[in-house]
Amino acid sequence: xxxxxxxxxxxxxxxxxxxxxxxxxxxxxxxxxxxxxxxxxxxxxxxxxxxxxxxxxxxxxxxxxxxxxxxxxxxxxxxxxxxxxxxxxxxxxxxxxxxxxxxxxxxxxxxxxxxxxxxxxxxxxxxxxxxxxxxxxxxxxxxxxxxxxxxxxxxxxxxxxxxxxxxxxxxxxxxxxxxxxxxxxxxxxxxxxxxxxxxxxxxxxxxxxxxxxxxxxxxxxxxxxxxxxxxxxxxxxxxxxxxxxxxxx
Amino acid sequence: xxxxxxxxxxxxxxxxxxxxxxxxxxxxxxxxxxxxxxxxxxxxxxxxxxxxxxxxxxxxxxxxxxxxxxxxxxxxxxxxxxxxxxxxxxxxxxxxxxxxxxxxxxxxxxxxxxxxxxxxxxxxxxxxxxxxxxxxxxxxxxxxxxxxxxxxxxxxxxxxxxxxxxxxxxxxxxxxxxxxxxxxxxxxxxxxxxxxxxxxxxxxxxxxxxxxxxxxxxxxxxxxxxxxxxxxxxxxxxxxxxxxxxxxx
Numbered sequence: 001x002x003x004x005x006x007x008x009x010x011x012x013x014x015x016x017x018x019x020x021x022x023x024x025x026x027x028x029x030x031x032x033x034x035x036x037x038x039x040x041x042x043x044x045x046x047x048x049x050x051x052x053x054x055x056x057x058x059x060x061x062x063x064x065x066x067x068x069x070x071x072x073x074x075x076x077x078x079x080x081x082x083x084x085x086x087x088x089x090x091x092x093x094x095x096x097x098x099x100x101x102x103x104x105x106x107x108x109x110x111x112x113x114x115x116x117x118x119x120x121x122x123x124x125x126x127x128x129x130x131x132x133x134x135x136x137x138x139x140x141x142x143x144x145x146x147x148x149x150x151x152x153x154x155x156x157x158x159x160x161x162x163x164x165x166x167x168x169x170x171x172x173x174x175x176x177x178x179x180x181x182x183x184x185x186x187x188x189x190x191x192x193x194x195x196x197x198x199x200x201x202x203x204x205x206x207x208x209x210x211x212x213x214x215x216x217x218x219x220x221x222x223x224x225x226x227x228x229x230x231x232x233x234x235x236x237x238x239x240x241x242x243x244x245x246x247x248x249x
Numbered sequence: 250x251x252x253x254x255x256x257x258x259x260x261x262x263x264x265x266x267x268x269x270x271x272x273x274x275x276x277x278x279x280x281x282x283x284x285x286x287x288x289x290x291x292x293x294x295x296x297x298x299x300x301x302x303x304x305x306x307x308x309x310x311x312x313x314x315x316x317x318x319x320x321x322x323x324x325x326x327x328x329x330x331x332x333x334x335x336x337x338x339x340x341x342x343x344x345x346x347x348x349x350x351x352x353x354x355x356x357x358x359x360x361x362x363x364x365x366x367x368x369x370x371x372x373x374x375x376x377x378x379x380x381x382x383x384x385x386x387x388x389x390x391x392x393x394x395x396x397x398x399x400x401x402x403x404x405x406x407x408x409x410x411x412x413x414x415x416x417x418x419x420x421x422x423x424x425x426x427x428x429x430x431x432x433x434x435x436x437x438x439x440x441x442x443x444x445x446x447x448x449x450x451x452x453x454x455x456x457x458x459x460x461x462x463x464x465x466x467x468x469x470x471x472x473x474x475x476x477x478x479x480x481x482x483x484x485x486x487x488x489x490x491x492x493x494x495x496x497x498x
Binding site: 067 | 314364
């Protein structure tokens with residue numbers, strides 16, 4: 001009845017994901033720690049593109065952690081500009097990007113087919129990286145480095161921060177992650193200063209890292225606020241009946 | 250680049266979903282209101298099956314609201330029994346059920362292929378119904394009525410409650426929904442007593458209805474608690490870094 005092999009495999013998803021990321025890190029070991037750490041101005045606004053929606057790419061691999069993607073995706077796609085209600089405009093559009101268009105499985109058994117691949121994805125304004133295993137490390141890192149070099153917003157959720165760290169995007173910067181991984185990542189990526197007990201950290205003006213899992217809501221709401229102000233973010237949270245308070249702090 | 254037709258269509262998803270449910274309701278109009286309303290004992294425990302995991306089915310249609318499914322799916326699949334950590338067992342297994350195995354699209358553009366159909370899904374112990382449009386109303390209602398008649402747990406999230414109401418499962422009972430729809434559903438389903446400002450309501454011993462969207466986390470955590478106690482639910486919330494407090498009230 002239930003396909004046991006699939007479900008058994010999913011139970012060890014988090015370990016699989018972390019093992020994959022560890023491999024990525026081992027492939028390019030850190031060479032030393034930095035004494036200078038960059039703290040970005042936390043509340044400097046983000047500027048939306050003119051004449052079109054803000055494009056948000058969610059990188060998904062096999063397997064990936066469902067809520068790290070679903071929380072920010074729902075937040076961005078539901079954010080609405082005034083006038084709110086039937087006439088309000090929606091400023092974000094969202095899509096998934098994988099290393100191929102083959103179906104993949106999320107934590108919980110959800111079967112997902114990526115909308116695009118690294119090679120044919122639309123130019124993104126924001127890219128979201130949640131906890132996931134990695135198959136095409138070169139393609140993945142190239143994609144992130146290209147977006148970052150083009151001054152796009154890059155954000156991680158949960159242990160997705162390890163992808164950014166392994167790609168070298170966080171050297172000399174502050175960051176956060178799931179509370180169970182702060183110590184391990186601090187040792188693994190000594191050029192990154194990991195902060196505990198944070199829903200999110202602005203690691204650089206266009207680089208953000210969130211804590212574990214549902215912390216992705218907090219960071220996505222914060223980014224909505226940085227683009228469109230507090231009232232739009234509050235309306236978005238209310239429309240989702242989201243109860244987490246951290247992004248308002 | 251961006252497939253505009255898909256994204257334009259998704260922007261009106263909520264309206265589509267609600268219109269579909271309105272059609273379902275119009276097909277079997279309520280015949281009168283009930284003066285007696287059933288309030289279930291809120292904290293009576295739920296009993297897991299022996300010797301196997303608790304099977305949780307998520308009904309998904311085209312389109313469906315992403316977070317109504319993803320929040321409870323992540324909560325159930327991440328719930329862990331003591332001893333927590335590497336040796337802890339995971340008592341829930343989750344899967345999606347659709348009216349066919351054709352790929353469908355969730356709010357945000359996520360392409361999902363259902364794991365099963367109404368006809369071949371494993372027997373579920375819990376079924377989760379979020380906001381969604383309905384194509385095969387007869388198949389959907391039959392599936393829910395069969396599970397309910399077999400004393401399985403049925404839970405709705407957001408406007409998914411309208412499916413339960415239209416299927417007649419909530420007659421003479423209390424319920425809740427997204428805050429924007431309490432008034433409309435009260436008129437549309439006069440046999441159901443809709444309560445506002447609730448994260449969730451236990452409508453009957455095995456029938457639960459949640460408020461809007463992320464209220465699904467609250468209800469899923471509450472159900473975890475009813476099966477396995479407060480410590481397991483607290484650990485689950487903490488492992489997700491979930492900040493919503495309503496389920497603990």
